[in-house]
Amino acid sequence: MASEPPYKKQKTSSPAEPHKIVIVGGNFAGINLAHYLLHDTLPGLQKLHPDFSYKVTLVTPNTHFFFKVTAPREIVRPDQVPEEELFPSIVENFVKYRSSFKYVRGKAVALRDADSTVIVKRDMEQEELELQWDALAIATGATPASPLWTLHDNRKETKAAIMRLHQRLAKAAASKGNKFSAVIVTGEGPLGIEVAGDVAHAYPGTRVVLMAPGERLLPSLPPQAGEDAKTALEALGVYIKLNERIVDSRPTTTNVSVMLHDGDTMSVGAYIDATGPRTLNTGWLPKAWLDEGGHVLMRDENFRIHGGPGRIYAIGEVVVGSGETAVEVDGMAATVASSIGADINTTLGGGI
Ligand SMILES: Cc1cc2nc3c(=O)[nH]c(=O)nc-3n(C[C@H](O)[C@H](O)[C@H](O)COP(=O)(O)OP(=O)(O)OC[C@H]3O[C@@H](n4cnc5c(N)ncnc54)[C@H](O)[C@@H]3O)c2cc1C
Numbered sequence: 001m002a003s004e005p006p007y008k009k010q011k012t013s014s015p016a017e018p019h020k021i022v023i024v025g026g027n028f029a030g031i032n033l034a035h036y037l038l039h040d041t042l043p044g045l046q047k048l049h050p051d052f053s054y055k056v057t058l059v060t061p062n063t064h065f066f067f068k069v070t071a072p073r074e075i076v077r078p079d080q081v082p083e084e085e086l087f088p089s090i091v092e093n094f095v096k097y098r099s100s101f102k103y104v105r106g107k108a109v110a111l112r113d114a115d116s117t118v119i120v121k122r123d124m125e126q127e128e129l130e131l132q133w134d135a136l137a138i139a140t141g142a143t144p145a146s147p148l149w150t151l152h153d154n155r156k157e158t159k160a161a162i163m164r165l166h167q168r169l170a171k172a173a174a175s176k177g178n179k180f181s182a183v184i185v186t187g188e189g190p191l192g193i194e195v196a197g198d199v200a201h202a203y204p205g206t207r208v209v210l211m212a213p214g215e216r217l218l219p220s221l222p223p224q225a226g227e228d229a230k231t232a233l234e235a236l237g238v239y240i241k242l243n244e245r246i247v248d249s250r251p252t253t254t255n256v257s258v259m260l261h262d263g264d265t266m267s268v269g270a271y272i273d274a275t276g277p278r279t280l281n282t283g284w285l286p287k288a289w290l291d292e293g294g295h296v297l298m299r300d301e302n303f304r305i306h307g308g309p310g311r312i313y314a315i316g317e318v319v320v321g322s323g324e325t326a327v328e329v330d331g332m333a334a335t336v337a338s339s340i341g342a343d344i345n346t347t348l349g350g351g352i
């Protein structure tokens with residue numbers, strides 16, 4: 001943990017004004033936190049301080065949540081999960097909180113900590129929107145390399161990428177005797193393993209090759225886990241190639257041309273990038289708040305951030321040391337909401 005910075009004095013809402021809580025980023029972390037605050041923390045504070053009122057504003061470019069966890073299954077069975085479960089509407093899910101919640105469609109592009117303001121670029125509008133906060137939560141996550149797993153600003157692009165791949169897979173499976181019909185999956189982690197297994201299971205007899213850049217599968221887990229995954233995949237007929245990487249891929253109308261790291265090229269039926277490289281969406285934050293990899297540095301284990309004028313929190317994949325899982329976000333949301341609640345309570349003169 002980084003040491004505590006000297007905090008600037010901060011203006012807060014007067015009791016007559018609603019306390020402004022701005023959450024930037026609306027998927028697993030941001031949505032979870034917004035629900036936690038609106039359902040538990042803020043109504044609880046209102047019981048303690050009857051004059052206290054609040055407004056939670058969620059700023060995000062996507063209109064719908066993306067339940068990425070089922071995306072690997074979607075590419076083999078795109079009809080398995082109804083669209084409204086894969087992409088539930090954000091606004092509809094917050095209707096019950098009425099005027100305590102506001103959705104702003106847009107992307108944070110910068111912030112001014114001197115007057116606690118986030119600057120938001122909205123697609124349709126020329127002018128940038130300035131949003132003041134009393135508490136700010138950073139939940140902007142990361143963007144994976146592949147368009148399949150990415151929460152595009154428009155969910156239809158994600159669905160279209162899934163459908164395009166599904167059609168290629170179906171075509172590759174239909175011509176499985178053809179030597180150019182192999183399906184190449186890259187990625188040594190859980191996603192690569194899940195995708196290779198799902199494809200092999202859905203299209204028996206199709207040549208599925210899992211390429212991993214290192215010496216073994218699941219390098220972040222004990223070696224036995226990697227061995228078990230390898231055995232299970234081989235039982236499904238997956239070929240595993242270690243120390244192999246794809247450095248370029250070019251889809252044609254019929255096939256995909258891929259280039260290996262040694263310069264060799266291959267024509268294959270489908271290529272699925274299930275590698276980890278992802279860009280953290282923290283470029284809009286001051287560099288001093290981030291580590292070298294772009295993760296937000298923490299001041300304490302309750303997700304108060306290291307930089308800024310205070311009352312700024314981070315949650316989800318942006319947090320330094322994040323396990324990059326959706327499952328950890330539940331616990332984080334409870335902790336961040338408690339930190340926000342405790343800090344507001346202190347401002348309102350309440351005890352700890
Ligand atoms: C294919 C796949 C399968 C997975 N399966 C599992 C699984 O089985 N189990 C598990 O635990 N985890 C799984 N994960 C990991 C899990 O999905 C992530 O850890 C989780 O999505 C992180 O949530 P997040 O809200 O921090 O980030 P994200 O989900 O990336 O959400 C970030 C949000 O911020 C928005 N945003 C970005 N930039 C800005 C900006 N400048 N201004 C405003 N908003 C912005 C984005 O549009 C998005 O709404 C999987 C991930 C993938 C890709």
